Amino acid sequence: xxxxxxxxxxxxxxxxxxxxxxxxxxxxxxxxxxxxxxxxxxxxxxxxxxxxxxxxxxxxxxxxxxxxxxxxxxxxxxx
Amino acid sequence: xxxxxxxxxxxxxxxxxxxxxxxxxxxxxxxxxxxxxxxxxxxxxxxxxxxxxxxxxxxxxxxxxxxxxxxxxxxxxxxxxxxxxxxxxxxxxxxxxxxxxxxxxxxxxxxxxxxxxxxxxxxxxxxxxxxxxxxxxxxxxxxxxxxxxxxxxxxxxxxxxxxxxxxxxxxxxxxxxxxxxxxxxxxxxxxxxxxxxxxxxxxxxxxxxxxxxxxxxxxxxxxxxxxxxxxxxxxxxxxxxxxxxxxxxxxxxxxxxxxxxxxxxxxxxxxxxxxxxxxxxxxxxxxxxxxxxxxxxxxxxxxxxxxxxxxxxxxxxxxxxxxxxxxxxxxxxxxxxxxxxxxxxxxxxxxxxxxxxxxxxxxxxxxxxxxxxxxxxxxxxxxxxxxxxxxxxxxxxxxxxxxxxxxxxxxxxxxxxxxxxxxxxxxxxxxxxxxxxxxxxxxxxxxxxxxxxxxxxxxxxxxxxxxxxxxxxxxxxxxxxxxxxxxxxxxxxxxxxxxxxxxxxxxxxxxxxxxxxxxxxxxxxxxxxxxxxxxxxxxxxxxxxxxxxxxxxxxxxxxxxxxxxxxxxxxxxxxxxxxxxxxxxxxxxxxxxxxxxxxxxxxxxxxxxxxxxxxxxxxxxxxxxxxxxxxxxxxxxxxxxxxxxxxxxxxxxxxxxxxxxxxxxxxxxxxxxxxxxxxxxxxxxxxxxxxxxxxxxxxxxxxxxxxxxxxxxxxxxxxxxxxxxxxxxxxxxxxxxxxx
Numbered sequence: 001x002x003x004x005x006x007x008x009x010x011x012x013x014x015x016x017x018x019x020x021x022x023x024x025x026x027x028x029x030x031x032x033x034x035x036x037x038x039x040x041x042x043x044x045x046x047x048x049x050x051x052x053x054x055x056x057x058x059x060x061x062x063x064x065x066x067x068x069x070x071x072x073x074x075x076x077x078x079x
Numbered sequence: 080x081x082x083x084x085x086x087x088x089x090x091x092x093x094x095x096x097x098x099x100x101x102x103x104x105x106x107x108x109x110x111x112x113x114x115x116x117x118x119x120x121x122x123x124x125x126x127x128x129x130x131x132x133x134x135x136x137x138x139x140x141x142x143x144x145x146x147x148x149x150x151x152x153x154x155x156x157x158x159x160x161x162x163x164x165x166x167x168x169x170x171x172x173x174x175x176x177x178x179x180x181x182x183x184x185x186x187x188x189x190x191x192x193x194x195x196x197x198x199x200x201x202x203x204x205x206x207x208x209x210x211x212x213x214x215x216x217x218x219x220x221x222x223x224x225x226x227x228x229x230x231x232x233x234x235x236x237x238x239x240x241x242x243x244x245x246x247x248x249x250x251x252x253x254x255x256x257x258x259x260x261x262x263x264x265x266x267x268x269x270x271x272x273x274x275x276x277x278x279x280x281x282x283x284x285x286x287x288x289x290x291x292x293x294x295x296x297x298x299x300x301x302x303x304x305x306x307x308x309x310x311x312x313x314x315x316x317x318x319x320x321x322x323x324x325x326x327x328x329x330x331x332x333x334x335x336x337x338x339x340x341x342x343x344x345x346x347x348x349x350x351x352x353x354x355x356x357x358x359x360x361x362x363x364x365x366x367x368x369x370x371x372x373x374x375x376x377x378x379x380x381x382x383x384x385x386x387x388x389x390x391x392x393x394x395x396x397x398x399x400x401x402x403x404x405x406x407x408x409x410x411x412x413x414x415x416x417x418x419x420x421x422x423x424x425x426x427x428x429x430x431x432x433x434x435x436x437x438x439x440x441x442x443x444x445x446x447x448x449x450x451x452x453x454x455x456x457x458x459x460x461x462x463x464x465x466x467x468x469x470x471x472x473x474x475x476x477x478x479x480x481x482x483x484x485x486x487x488x489x490x491x492x493x494x495x496x497x498x499x500x501x502x503x504x505x506x507x508x509x510x511x512x513x514x515x516x517x518x519x520x521x522x523x524x525x526x527x528x529x530x531x532x533x534x535x536x537x538x539x540x541x542x543x544x545x546x547x548x549x550x551x552x553x554x555x556x557x558x559x560x561x562x563x564x565x566x567x568x569x570x571x572x573x574x575x576x577x578x579x580x581x582x583x584x585x586x587x588x589x590x591x592x593x594x595x596x597x598x599x600x601x602x603x604x605x606x607x608x609x610x611x612x613x614x615x616x617x618x619x620x621x622x623x624x625x626x627x628x629x630x631x632x633x634x635x636x637x638x639x640x641x642x643x644x645x646x647x648x649x650x651x652x653x654x655x656x657x658x659x660x661x662x663x664x665x666x667x668x669x670x671x672x673x674x675x676x677x678x679x680x681x682x683x684x685x686x687x688x689x690x691x692x693x694x695x696x697x698x699x700x701x702x703x704x705x706x707x708x709x710x711x712x713x714x715x716x717x718x719x720x721x722x723x724x725x726x727x728x729x730x731x732x733x734x735x736x737x738x739x740x741x742x743x744x745x746x747x748x749x750x751x752x753x754x755x756x757x758x759x760x761x762x763x764x765x766x767x768x769x770x771x772x773x774x775x776x777x778x779x780x781x782x783x784x785x786x787x788x789x790x791x792x793x794x795x796x797x798x799x800x801x802x803x804x805x806x807x808x809x810x811x812x813x814x815x816x817x818x819x
Contacts (some may be wrong), residue, residue, distance in 0.1 A: 018255055021290040028283050046262040047255050051293050054282040067266050071274040 450784030
């Protein structure tokens with residue numbers, strides 16, 4: 001399972017695909033103050049990205065993957 | 080303006096030379112970052128410098144080259160031999176233009192067209208790419224968000240204003256169902272500079288959101304060309320717009336003050352601001368340093384062009400960082416600015432060593448005087464000997480030897496004035512080898528050794544053409560194609576070694592290859608087939624002599640005549656040129672493992688060392704360069720067949736000629752008492768084998784200043800010229816190659 005849910009913290013690991021979209025949407029909706037950890041995420045599907053953009057959970061750690069760090073991490077911190 | 084122009088011509092020549100060298104290195108090792116950077120800098124500097132003058136095609140071409148190199152530098156395009164060809168062609172064209180600029184002050188009329196063709200070749204031949212570039216300005220309107228980019232984003236783009244590729248991608252909302260991942264596509268965009276991810280419509284509250292519906296929109300900028308970006312979006316052509324945009328320099332960069340040094344809004348102001356931006360770019364200390372030097376040059380040139388020349392040291396100092404440069408440009412030169420003073424003093428470079436240019440005629444006159452002086456000095460020795468013994472003689476001898484030493488030193492110093500490193504004749508070789516090897520589909524590594532060896536400028540002039548020819552020849556006939564090399568157990572790539580070194584008063588250049596070598600049997604057969612030799616004469620040649628047939632006029636060794644090495648006149652021409660200069664050519668070849676050609680040349684043409692010989696009461700000189708030895712041969716050992724005589728010397732049968740007969744003098748050998756039953760023989764090594772020259776007597780060896788025949792004697796063949804000996808006697812110096 002690429003996304004591990006641990007109470008209010010979701011850890012994104014390795015390549016997170018469109019399969020994770022529905023569980024993530026449900027978890028984001030159900031969690032009061034969701035936090036996400038993207039540090040181990042190597043690939044983030046657009047569907048997940050747009051859920052994060054919509055829900056704007058607190059990000060405990062940004063992605064370490066160079067591409068995600070440069071273009072996605074900033075998009076999630078801004079707005 | 081004219082001085083600036085001259086400076087441009089000189090700088091451009093240097094830059095093109097540097098660029099050529101870097102390109103060769105880069106082709107050999109595509110991972111060579113230093114060469115990419117060097118090449119890029121050369122193109123970049125050329126672009127900036129040429130922009131100051133009215134030469135749009137030049138600027139356009141080097142700009143295209145710079146773009147190509149920036150792709151290379153960022154790894155978005157790989158180095159291929161084809162690309163190297165195109166870059167070489169661009170460099171060649173620039174070199175021709177610079178030559179034309181130097182001559183006529185303007186580019187040739189067809190420059191624009193030539194630039195267009197080369198630019199097309201550089202931009203990857205695709206019509207799409209060319210079209211994208213052409214529409215650049217027009218398409219900027221199609222991406223309004225690009226022009227509206229805020230300062231921060233501009234910084235992220237990191238563009239030194241220029242052409243970028245804009246991507247506007249609004250994925251189909253249903254795209255997730257077809258397996259698309261829009262974000263992933265951008266991982267494949269080369270040189271992605273900026274990616275903005277925005278909701279295409281305001282996002283609904285999470286509860287009402289359909290996680291499988293794409294609601295995002297992507298906008299991106301890439302430094303790569305349209306043709307390089309397009310493939311990433313091949314699967315979604317209907318959802319994406321890609322086009323070139325010109326990112327104008329930010330209207331008001333955050334830290335910039337208006338530039339007071341140039342009229343606001345002018346090209347010069349934009350260029351000056353650009354220089355400050357270049358200083359802002361990240362990079363290693365070395366990169367920054369070289370950038371700041373380039374910027375200083377550009378700023379100085381721009382200011383001079385604006386009619387506001389500034390002391391170079393001041394410019395260098397203010398170009399240390401962007402802030403200082405901007406302040407300087409905004410405030411103008413410091414009138415009495417104490418803060419700038421110490422910096423300027425510190426940065427002032429040591430006065431450059433300036434080469435002194437002397438007319439060649441003056442050098443020649445000096446050399447002639449030195450030559451005469453050594454000859455006159457030579458006359459002192461015999462005079463002193465005639466004085467007899469006594470204190471006066473001892474004093475004169477001491478004086479004479481001091482004079483000897485001084486004249487020797489003077490001659491040495493004068494000779495050194497004319498010495499240049501052989502690098503001058505080596506320089507064109509890497510490019511020649513590269514182009515030739517490519518044309519022949521061979522892999523050849525060129526190894527140059529001893530480029531620092533020095534020789535007289537005249538000798539270098541003599542050496543240039545033959546060397547090119549030998550190298551071409553080795554590539555064409557010597558080194559085999561990779562398949563054949565592999566079949567004979569050699570590495571597929573050949574090695575060509577060109578080595579220069581100093582050797583007993585002369586300079587030697589060797590060209591060796593590890594190719595097929597020359598087959599003596601084939602040489603004999605070819606010589607007979609071409610009617611150069613009778614079958615029995617050919618059979619009598621030993622292997623070395625057979626190999627030396629390549630120097631015979633009208634000989635071609637290759638099975639087929641190629642366009643490269645000509646038609647067999649080449650090696651003969653090489654020999655002729657080298658021997659004319661008093662030098663010698665030798666060849667050694669081992670079938671299957673390679674050939675070595677050795678050119679030995681005197682250090683200078685101004686002073687020739689000769690062996691003085693006597694024939695029929697007159698003195699003649701034979702250049703030492705062709706003399707292999709001098710010895711007495713008992714007359715009994717000279718075998719005569721009719722009038723043709725021969726002698727065995729050093730285990731070789733050598734034809735013997737009599738100098739008297741050659742010169743049309745009386746040949747009354749018997750009456751000569753001298754030698755008592757033996758002949759004085761000078762062994763002369765000419766290109767096509769040794770010849771024994773019988774003379775009446777052999778005298779000293781002497782350094783003489785050779786004066787070519789002039790006036791009515793000019794047409795006289797067989798003589799290299801006249802010379803005066805140390806004791807004042809006149810000799811004729813023989814040109815034995817002509818004479819025999």
